[in-house]
Structures are given as C-alpha cells and as structure tokens.
Amino acid sequence: MESIEKSTGFKFRVRLFEFLLMFLIWLALTWTIDPLTLIVGVIVAAGVVLFLSDLFPPNMVLLFTPRRLFWLLVYIPYFLYCVFKANLDVLYRVLHPDLPINPGIVKVRTALTTDLAKTFLANSITLTPGTLTVDIEGEYLYIHWINVLAKDIEGATIIIVNKFENILRRIFE
C-alpha cells in the first residue's frame, strides 16, 4: 500500500481523477457546452487540483471499486430512512406538551480507523435519531443523546454506533 501511494504513476492517476471530478462539478454548475465556458472550466479545475490537491483524502481513488460502491448504494437509502426517522422523532418531542427528553453526553467506541470513515460515522450519527457528535478523541466519540438509554460505553456503542459501523467498514476499510 505504502509503495503504491508513493509512486508517481499513482499520484498522476489521483490528480487526473480529482481533475475530472472538479470538471464534472463545473459542468453541472454552468450547465452549458459553450466552448469558452469549457476552456475556462478546464483552467479552473486544473488550478484547483494544482493548488489544493493536498486537501483531498489521498487514497480516495482507491475507494472506487464495485464492491465498495455497492455498499455505498446500500448505505444511502438506509441513511435517508434514519434521517426521516430522526425528524419524526424530533417533531414528536418538540410538539409534545411535556417535552419528553432525558439528555446527556455518553461516550462510545468505534472500530473504524481512517479519518474519512470516522467523518462519515460522526456525520451519520449527528443526522440520526436523538444523537449529536460533540467530539472525537482517538477511537472514542462523545455523543450528546437526547434520550439516554444506556450510560456505559458498551451499551451506548451497541445502540448508536453498530448499525452504521458494519456498513461503513465495508465501504471505507
């Protein structure tokens, strides 16, 4: 893995991939095939890749394999279902006259190791029922939970993290 990422051919492929991604976004934003716009788009995309390519996750191009894309397609509908459930949950709590909340910050453990996977996990947790990621330290996540069901690490991990972790591990690791 280390040697592949260091080689110039791989770096060039990553740059080319990033350039194509930027150019696609440019095409989507302008939505014309006027030659002048296309030329400007090529220049802008090349400039962005040249100056800002350090900001992209370096092994992003390795993620585009059919198996990972399949699990991504599984993940997105499940994620949207969780988002809808979260919204109905908030709607219920806010409209209920007694405000049925029992908030607290709990600590959970994740087995994911890469930064990209952890980012996706934290964002998914924030958008799903009653949970909000406050901080990440190493393998621990601090979660604000609007209705605390388990205060210990293991119990909270099973309820909050496990449902996403299994799919995210298949996508990112």
Add this chain to the structure above:
Amino acid sequence: MTETIGFILIVCGLIFDFSGCLGLVRLPDVYNRLQSSTKCVTLGTCLILLGAVFYNGINAVGIKAILCIWFIFMTSPTAAHAISRASHKAGYKLWKGSACDKYLEDRQGSLKKEDS
C-alpha cells in the same frame, strides 16, 4: 404532475423547518437546541430544494439545487459538531435534568493530570 409533487415536497420541508424552529425555542439548553435545529433544518431545507428540482425539472436550476442538497448534508452536521464542541469547551453546562456528562468527566480528568 411534477409541479404538484414539487409543491408537496416544499410543504413537507416547511413543516420540518417549522418544527426545527419550534425546538429552538422550546428545548432547554444549547445542545438540545442544536439537535432539533440540525436534524430538522437539514431535512427541511433539502426537501424544499428537492421540491424546487421537481418544479423546475433537471436543468441549470435543478442541478444547482441537487449540489446544494449534497453540500448541506455534508456541512450541517459538521457545523453542529463544531458549535457543540466549542460551547462545551467554553463552559456551557448541560441542562440540570441531564442524565450524565461523560465528556465533562473525561475533560476534568485530563485537566487534573496536567496540573499534577
């Protein structure tokens, strides 16, 4: 037909946005308020944008709306994380009825270790 679907989506989005704002007023502390505002405003705004896509069809406007949906889904949870972490570090306490605060316990533990 697509216009009708667009209008229905926009109305659903407005309902969710409204509940997010209501939560901002009714819930007790900054963390609970972030919960309601993040979740409901994310989905509500995305539904409004999706309604705009259905209303306009896939053209220059529709594509921009789809890109906006993607950006809101990526940035809104990150912003909530940043605000909640910053307010915890700035010393805002949880609501007095809260069950537990492991983050405060751990942070105080690490502070004591630094002192000794």
